[in-house]
Amino acid sequence: MEQIELDLRVRRVEFGASTRPADRIVHADAHSVAVAEPAGSLDAIYIDPPFGTGTIRQGRGLRYSDRADDPDAFVAWLSPLLEASRDALAAHGSLFVHLDYRAVHYVKVALDRLFGRDRFVNEIVWCYAVGGKSRRGFGRKHDTILWYARTDDWAFYPDAVRVPRRGGSHMRLVDGIQEKTDRKTGRVYRYPVHAGKVPEDWWTDIETLNHSDRERTGYPSQKPGRLVERVLCAVTKPGDRVADWFSGSGTTAAVAQRLGRGFVVADREADAIAVCTKRLVAQGHELARAGTPPPALEIHR
Numbered sequence: 001m002e003q004i005e006l007d008l009r010v011r012r013v014e015f016g017a018s019t020r021p022a023d024r025i026v027h028a029d030a031h032s033v034a035v036a037e038p039a040g041s042l043d044a045i046y047i048d049p050p051f052g053t054g055t056i057r058q059g060r061g062l063r064y065s066d067r068a069d070d071p072d073a074f075v076a077w078l079s080p081l082l083e084a085s086r087d088a089l090a091a092h093g094s095l096f097v098h099l100d101y102r103a104v105h106y107v108k109v110a111l112d113r114l115f116g117r118d119r120f121v122n123e124i125v126w127c128y129a130v131g132g133k134s135r136r137g138f139g140r141k142h143d144t145i146l147w148y149a150r151t152d153d154w155a156f157y158p159d160a161v162r163v164p165r166r167g168g169s170h171m172r173l174v175d176g177i178q179e180k181t182d183r184k185t186g187r188v189y190r191y192p193v194h195a196g197k198v199p200e201d202w203w204t205d206i207e208t209l210n211h212s213d214r215e216r217t218g219y220p221s222q223k224p225g226r227l228v229e230r231v232l233c234a235v236t237k238p239g240d241r242v243a244d245w246f247s248g249s250g251t252t253a254a255v256a257q258r259l260g261r262g263f264v265v266a267d268r269e270a271d272a273i274a275v276c277t278k279r280l281v282a283q284g285h286e287l288a289r290a291g292t293p294p295p296a297l298e299i300h301r
């Protein structure tokens with residue numbers, strides 16, 4: 001019901017000629033948007049749901065209210081949305097759920113039950129260094145992104161996410177080829193340096209955004225574009241369609257727009273919708289000026 005009223009107030013921003021359906025930013029509850037998505041219509045979903053302090057998360061003049069720190073209640077609240085996400089995915093589609101140490105183990109069990117344990121692809125550990133230190137233990141400096149596939153036939157584009165190969169002390173460089181000899185078997189492995197390598201499931205090369213980053217919008221919990229870019233490039237190609245039901249500052253939408261993927265994103269906070277819209281309109285006009293107009297943008301307030 002709420003969704004229908006919001007849709008009546010749709011605003012369309014045109015960037016130029018495009019045959020793709022409009023991209024959408026929806027000001028609504030995550031669940032109502034996810035269940036309205038036709039079955040099998042999405043190639044990838046990345047979500048970064050709120051969890052932890054049970055308070056207001058404050059950024060530079062921007063804020064949203066977080067979920068209370070009760071993992072069981074969190075899973076009970078999130079599960080219908082995870083189910084709707086699964087149903088909206090195409091057969092080759094994937095869901096990525098961004099969590100931290102407080103909720104990841106609870107949500108992992110729920111996802112195993114929902115998708116099946118054999119649809120679990122990766123537990124991506126995103127490591128960073130900035131932030132507070134701990135005096136009573138090791139600093140908590142990573143988030144976890146759980147990757148689940150809709151079916152056994154999931155898409156993966158390793159060549160789209162290669163990173164520079166760093167030479168270890170056990171590597172010899174000969175004519176742009178790195179050589180590694182297996183000490184036990186004596187076998188020699190050769191890797192062309194220019195091709196780079198597919199990252200492992202722990203990522204240490206993407207730092208959290210600092211205060212002076214150009215990318216920073218001031219919205220709390222904003223994730224780096226490079227992080228979401230690696231996720232989307234790994235499982236989608238240009239022209240595919242992605243979703244984020246907890247859009248926040250609009251990182252997923254901004255990355256999708258830049259990479260030529262279609263998108264639908266939602267958030268229940270007016271601040272988030274305003275920040276995301278501003279970001280996308282600015283980037284859309286930049287892309288149009290550079291000669292690659294993204295499709296029209298529909299803003300459902």
Ligand SMILES: C[S@@+](CC[C@H](N)C(=O)[O-])C[C@H]1O[C@@H](n2cnc3c(N)ncnc32)[C@H](O)[C@@H]1O
Nearest residue numbers: 029030048064221222223246248249251267268
């Ligand atoms: C951790 S932030 C997302 C940050 C985002 N990944 C970014 O890079 O900016 C979580 C977002 O979920 C939104 N949110 C919380 N509960 C929601 C709900 N029930 N439906 C839609 N959005 C919700 C909050 O307003 C907040 O913007």
